[in-house]
Every structure is written in C-alpha cells, then in structure tokens.
Amino acid sequence: MKTFKRLSIRTQVLLFGLFIVAIIPIIVSRVYQLSSETIINQNTQYNTELVSLLKQRISNNYANVSSMMMNVGYDSTVQKFLVENDKLRGYDLSQKVEGLLSIARNMNTDILDIIVIGSSNTRISLAGRTKYAVDLMKTAGDDGIVHYRGYSPPDKVIDKRKLLFGMNIFASGDTSLYGEKIGYIAVIVDMKAIQTEISEYPRLVGTSFFMMDDKGLIYSNSDEPEDMLQQFQTRATGRDGESIVETVNGKKYAIQSFILPEISGKIITAVPVHNLMKELEKLKKVSYALLALILLVVSIPYSVLMMNLLRPLSRLMRYMNQLKGGSLGILNNKVDLKGYAEIEIISRQFNDMTTRIHDLTDQLIDANTQLYQTDLEKQRAEYSYLQSQINPHFLSNTLDTIKGVAIVKGNREIYEMTTALSTMLKYSIKGKEEVTLGEELKIAESCVRIYQGRFPDKFSYKLFCPQEWLHIPVPKMILQPIVENALGHGLEAQGQGVLLITVEKSEAGLLEIAVEDNGVGIVAARLEQLTELLAGKNIESGDHIGLLNVNNRLNLKYGDPCGVLLYSKEGSGTKTVLRLPGALIDQQEARK
Template sequence: MNAFGRLSIRTQVLLIGALIVAIIPFVIVRVYQQSSATVISQNTEYNTELVSILKQRVSANYANVSALMMNLGYDATLQKFLLEPDKLKQYDLSQKVESLMSIARNTNQDILDIVAVGRTGSYTSLAGRTQRIRELMATAGGDGTVHYRGYSPPDKVLDKGKLLFGMNIFASGDTQFYGEKIGYILVVLDIQSIHSAFEGYPRLAGTNFFMMDDKGVIYANGGDWERMLDNMGIGDEGDENQAAEAGKAAVRKIGGKKYAVQTFALPEISGKIVTAVPIHNLMKELERLRKTSYWLLAVTLLVVSIPYAMLMVNILRPLTRLMRFMKRLKGGNLEVLHDKVDLKGYAEIEVISSEFNTMMGRINDLTGQLVDATSKLYQVDLEKQRAEYAYLQSQINPHFLSNTLDSIKGIAIVKGNQDIFEMTTALSSMLRYSIKGKDEVSLADELKIAEACVKIHQGRFPGRLTFKLVCPEELQDIPVPRMIVQPIVENALGHGLEPRGRGGVLLICASENADGRLEIAVEDNGVGIEPDRLALLTASLASRNAEASGHIGVRNVHNRLWLKYGEPCGVRLESEPGRGTKVVLTLTGRRADANDTRSGDEAV
C-alpha cells in the first residue's frame, strides 16, 4: 500500500481504471467458463450413463458366452467327439454336438456360429467356418479360460461384423488323456446388437461414438472416423493412458472445432469406448449470455472513461502544468521567479496555485537579498586574496635564493672548500627540482634528488652514513611522480639513522616485481619502529586519513601514488626495532602498463 501511495496520481488513476476494466471481463469470462463447464459436465454425465449401459451389455454378453463355452467345452459328448479317432463315430458324435450347439445358439440370438476343433483333426461348426479357428487355435495360450480373440469384419460367409471369443478345451472325466489339451472352441458373436444399442439411445446431434479393441476400431458412427481419432491423439492401437482416465472429459480441437472427448475402458474385449461431442452444439444456449457480456463490458468501459476524463481535466492537467513550471524553476533560470502559475480546476487546485505564487514571490525577495549578501562576501574575499598575493610577492623569490646558492658555490670553488661546494650544489639542485612545473619526471631524475638529500646529510654528519643506490639502466627512463622518494629518504635519515649515530647504512633499490610493477625500496639499518607504532602507521595508510599527525611525508606519498595508479600501488612499511626500516613504493611499471593495455583490448 505504501508503494502504491508513492506513485503519481496519473499512474494511480490508470491502475485503478485498468483494475476495474480487468475485473469485469475476468468475472464475465469466469461466469461463461463456469457455465460451459456445467454444460460439458452434464453431457459428460449423460454419456457416462449411456456408456455404462453399453458396457453392461457387453459384460453380459461376455458372461453368457463364457458360461456357454464352459458348458459346451466340458460336455461329455463334445469331449468324446474331440478324442474319437474313428471317422464314422466322429460323424455320429458331430451330429449330437451340432445339436447341442444349436440349442446353445437358440438361447442367445447374438451368436452367429460355434466352432470346435479337436487335436486329432475332428471339427464341427454350425456355419462351416473352420479355417479361422485353426489359426486362432495355433496362437492360443495354455490356460482354459475364455479369451477375446478379436474382431472380424463381414465376409462372404457371414455378412456381419463379428466378435470372436475362444477357449482351450482340456480332457476331463475318466480318460487316459485327463488334463491334456484336446481341442479348441470358438464362439462368433454378432456385433450388430451392440450397434443397435448405440443407436437406440438418444444423444446430442453430432456426437461421435467409437468402440475399439486392442487392434483397431470395431464400431464408429461417423464417416471420417480415422481423421477424428488421429486428431484426438487416439490411434488404431488405442491409448491406455486415456482409458485409465475413464469418464473424464478432455476438450480437444479436431478439424478446427472443439470437442469434449471421453474414454471408457472395455476390459472384456481389451479395448475402450470413445465419445466426442462438439462443443459448439453444447454452447448454443450460452450464446445469449456471451453477447450480454460483451454489452456489459462496453458499458463498463464507457462508465470508467467518463470519471477518468474529469480527473484528467480537473486534477491531472493542472498538476502537470505545475510540475512543468517547477522543472523550469529547477533549471536555475531566476527569471522564472517573476512569473506566475495559473491553475484552473477543483477548489483545492486553485488554493495550491495561489499559495505557490505567494511562495514564489517570497523566494524572489529572499533570492535578491541572498545575491546582495553574496556579492558583498565575494568582494571581501577578493580583497583578502589580493592582500595575500601582495604578501607572497613581498617574500624572498625562490629564483633569487637559487641564484644566491650558485654564488656561494662559486665562492667555495675559489676558496677551495669542496665540502661547501658539494652541499651547496645538492641544495641548489633540490631547490630547482622543487619549483619545477612538471608533475612527472624520470626515475633517474627523482633518484638524483634523493641522492642530493643524502649528500647534504653526509655533509652535516661526516663519516656516519654509508649510501648505496641500485637502479638498472632499463628502468631509469620510467616516468614517476615528482618528489616521492625524497620525503621517504628524509624520514629514514631523520627518524632512523640520526638516532643510531655512526655505522648507518642507507640503500635505495629500484626493481620490477613479478607483476611487472616498479618498486622503489628505501632501506636503512636505523633504530626501527615499535610494533604498536608500526601498526598505527600501517592502519593510517590504509585509511588514507590526510588529517592524521606524524609521518606526513610518507602518508602524502602513499595517497599520491594510490590516487594516481589505484590499487595495489602505494607505500608499504616493514620494520623491526633495533634492526632498521624498509619502505617500499609500488608504482605502475612498463610490463604492468602493457598487461593493462592487453586486458583492456581483450575486454573490448
């Protein structure tokens, strides 16, 4: 809610309007969907009841056929017929068996034929069909139960569709072949009774019924049933997953039309029944509801647009003008302070307009006063700068001091005082170096100034300091910031070597590290730094605190290197009390620059 409150009024109005416009179609769609689902559900229940009756019919036929086959298969007369090797006796027994078969067929008008075949070659049939039964007998299993053996289309002998049920016959009674398979019996059932049952029940126009076994379709009331089954995803071999979902309707698109499809399992024939009802036929009664919903949506949009237009005219448009005026004011144009904003709309908007104009007038007055005060302060500051500049002009000119040192050098040469000459030369070099305008110099020039600083110290304390400088020739031309080594050398001389006295050693060494960065190490064997003090100084360098006291030169050098080159450049301290101090300056070197350049190219 807080996030919504921070949105602009325009956005809030748009969101509320969009929500209202979205809710009404959603409700309409949900009502229509619920109504459609109810209609489909009612049709689904009707089809479920219809198919349940048909399944009962199939189950009853299967049960009757199974009982008949059991009675015939284990009848003593049929058993003797199947085991009799004598042809003449077979003929007499076949007459009796056919009489039994005729009586059994009369009990069930759907039976078209009953065929029995013995292992000795004896056979009998009411309709004279023996070739088919011999094929089925060869593929029969080893048990003695009734099995569905498939569907047979109309042929020359029987112009009817047929369902075949077969059973192995095993010897029973007092015989030497007891328990052995002695023959096979087949019952041919007319499928027309099932067709009549399908057609005898009322159903919606356009409803398609399909009955299938595990090998294909055995009944379809539609002409183009193969295309429909392919579009439904049910092939001639069936779909066991759909059969498992018996009774559940699924909406599918077939030939550009939607159908409510149901699947029911028929375990007696290893198949299923599929029904497909056109959704369009079911939805005819809902067309009026859909048209009413469209009109309701149009009216809702009209009703929402009217208050939105009023809000735009009376609230949003004046606020938009106010925001534009404020943006002009924010741009720094002081002339806007003299303008007035005129807002027309609701009473509250006009009050805002009046108060805002009053505030603008007050700001204009305060701005004029601020400008006058600022002008006076600027004049005072300008006079102060002029006074400071005049004071600086009155100081000793550094160039005059440098020329004076050159004169002292000349007098030292005339007098033959070599020490004064060398100290004056070193001081003059440092002075000229410090007043140069360039920010970068070569490493060789920077090290020369550091060496000049050492010479001055050696002149002050003769015989107390040994100095060594190591810098490979290939590193001498590398540009480095000016005055970064001299402060470190001065700290080493003043804080490390002077307290030690005699025997001091100062080493300056320039090299490249493994990363190709230039490192300048200033190492002495002075008094060193206590661990606590070293930790504080290291922490101060890490924090880059420019206002911390103590070792200002080291901190200044560290900050300059870090600002110029970034991490990991800067100053690193290593020290042990009584054993000296090592200060390492890390800069960007030649190889590091090349690596950075290559990395940048690869990134691009």
C-alpha cells in the same frame, strides 16, 4: 513490466480498462464453450445409456429367440412332425406341435408368429404367415445356426413392424436321417416393445433416432427425409458411442453411432446442437448484458479518477516543465490543485517547496556575491604576496654566482655545498609530478653532501640499486624528506655514522626503497606514536610532516599496501621503508 511502468497513468488506466473489456468476452465465450461441451457430453452420456438398454433388450430378445428356436427345432415331437409322411399321424403331430409353439410364444410376448416347415411340405404357423418362412428358406444357408433374416414393415395381416429370424432344422436322434436337413423354423418378433421403450424417454424430444440393419432402415422416430439419414450415416464415422459434431444441411448435429451385432446393423442418434443450447442462449444474453453493465460501472470511476487525479497531476507537470524551462519568475506564483486529499497535500507541500527554493535562491545569490568579492580580495592579496617573493630563478642564479666565487677563492667545500643546494632548488621547482628513480636518488645524494659539508668526515653514504631500475618512474620528492629525517634526527644527534639506501624487490613482489642509519634510533613510545600516525594517514600532528606526507602520497597514488613502514630501536638506528607497486619493475623490464 518496466515498459509498462514508464507509461503515463492515463495510458495505464486506459490499457487496464481495455484489458477488462477484452477479457470479459473471452471469459464469457470460454464459459459458454465449456457449458456447451458439458451439455453435449451429458446428452452423449444419456443417449449412450439409453442405447445400451435397447441393445440389451435386442440382445436378450435375440438370445431368447435363439434358445427358443433351438428348443423347438430339436424337440422330438417337432422332429417327428417334420419327417412324417403319413397324413393322419402328421395331423396328430401337428396339433401337438402347434400347442408347443403356442407355449413358446406365450413365454415371450414380443413373438408375433412361429412358423415350422417340413421337408415334405408340412407347415404350421400360429398366425398363418407361412409365406415368410418359404421366402426365408430360399436364402438360408446349410448350417443349423439362428440367423437374423431382416426387417418387415407392417402389412394387412399383421399390422406391426417385425424382425425376422430363421434357422435350418437337421435330423437328430437315432434315425436313418440323422444329420440331414429336414425342415426350417422362422420366428417373427414384434418391434413394438422397442418403440415403447424409446418413447418412455421424454428427454429425447428433438433427437432423431434411427435403427437399421444391413439392408436398410428398421425404425426411426424422426420425420427427416432419407437423404438426411444417409448424411447422418456417412458422418457417423467415430468409434462405437463416440459423439461427433457435424453440420448437416446448414445445422449442427451431435451424432452418435452404436453397433448392433445381433442384427448386423447399428443405431444412429442425431440431436440438433441448437436444441441443447436453448438454455445457454439465455446465459449468453445475460453475460453480454453484464458486460455492458461492467463497462458502464468501470467508466464512472475512470471519469472520477481522470478528474480528481490525472487533471491535477497534468497541471503540476505543466508548472514543473515551466520551471525546468528556466521560468524562475513563476516561483512567486502558487499552484492550486483540487482533487483527492493526497493531491491537495502535494499541492501545499509543493508550494512550500517553491517558496523555500525562492528564498534559498535569493540567499544563494547573496552568498555568491559575497564569495565573489572575497575571491577578488584574495586574488589581490596573493598577487601582492607574489610580488613580494624572491624569484626562484634569481635565487638559482645567485647560487651559481656563489659557486663561481668559491672556485675563484679555491674553497672546494663551499662549491660542493652550493652545487648540491642549487640542484635541490632546481629539482623542487620542476613542474613534473613524476621523475625517474635515478633522479630521486641524486637529490638524496645532494642532501647528504650538504650535511657532509656541515659536518666534515662525520657521515658516510652508501647506495645499492640495480642499474636497470634507475629509469623506473616514481613520485617526486619522496626520498629527500626521509633522508633529511635520518640525517637530522638519527645521525646528527649521534655525531657520526653511516647512511645506507637500498632498492630491492620484496618477497610480496613490491618495490621497496629502504633508508637506514645507525644513529640514535627512536624510543618505543615515540615509535608507536609514529606508527599510529602512519596508519591513520594524519598529517596534522605538527611533527614529522615530511614522513607522513610521503606515506599519504604513496598510498593515495598506488593504494594499499603501498606507503611508509618504520623500524627502529633506541640506540640501534632506524630503517624507513618506502613500498611501491612491483608492477613498476615489471613495466621497466618490459620496455627493454
């Protein structure tokens, strides 16, 4: 998505148009496919329902024929007729049997003929087709079950398509022949009723319908050659009633196969997919026409968009690239963009902006010129000022001369004070921003000596610091302002006292340098004021600038909670604590 956003508007619009052009055929194709599947499924359902009716009809016929054959074959009159050897009695029985057979045939209009043959070669046939029964007897088994015996095409005597059923008849009742085979009964069933049912469904126009048994084709409503039937039969490999789309001789067919267990056969239906899709072809043509119309409709707003949006933006981008290239002279030129209302607003506002930039550029040039001149004047003034200053090295040399004179004259106090002052001066002009803790403590000691020279025997000085911490790097000049405050504001006002400096590690892990005196202390109101100043990091108070400066330097360099803490009580002295990171101690110990 981020990559797409980075593309130009022209490319995005083009990709969007191509997406529409690509997605519509896919949608049309998918709709066509779903419609095809729906139509094929509907045809499959329709054929399944039809074949179910036919299977029911065949099953009913088989059940009726079987029941009738059982009733006729084991009727007492028929049993007597089959075993009767007396011709006169046989003739009388044959009349009764023929009447019985006529009644049975009249009860089932699909029956064309019923044939009964006895073991003594007595025969009765309602239509005179005893030859069928004789042929069927030759292939009959030794059971008394009704069997489907095959299909017979039309002949000259019975010009109908026929289904043949046969059954052996065994002696029953209380006779000496009980259980022996005494005859055979055959029934010829007309196919016309089934053909009539098939022709009553006009929606099957174009559908090839085949009924076959285990010996071959029984019925077909198609003029397709036999090799087509064999291909249909070969490809109908799905489950009972399942539809399979296969290509036969270059044409696609929806093929279904249904099992007919009563005649050991099956029904196969094959419908050309093209016939089912005729209506969909119209939909397909309309869809492609709609696609062409959509492309035409999309191209018009695309052209308008290109003209009213992209062209003005392209001109604006060229203008901006010229500015980016350093052609500031075009700031005097106006960019004229014609298009949508928003584009024209952008054009006006952009022109106003370039005019403003032009004016500001002129003002900036004038301001820079004035600043340059001012800076030159400032540099001249600073140079003159520096020329008027005393060279720090000259001052240091002068102090060394005073030290020499003090030694010659035997004045030890002047010598020590001058030495301490010289040390502080050299330390202050040293260029380094960081010094060791030992150096910082020496400067604090020099400050104490100067005050001891001013007030002999008034102040004492004590220092407690682990020897191994003297090499810890700390910011320069952080102790001298604190010591000077303690001496000048705490002890000098009292006239005497003790100054104590301790270096230790706090419970919080911080390096703490404490400067403590037993001087006059600080009144509560003033202490509160100083504490607020330290918390606010404000050095513009005009008082205790050194204390605030040290606090700010520590906090800026090391961050919270580093800085200065102030503890005091009026009449009980003051304690100033400088807090530095404890990591300084860890680093020093790691170097050992």
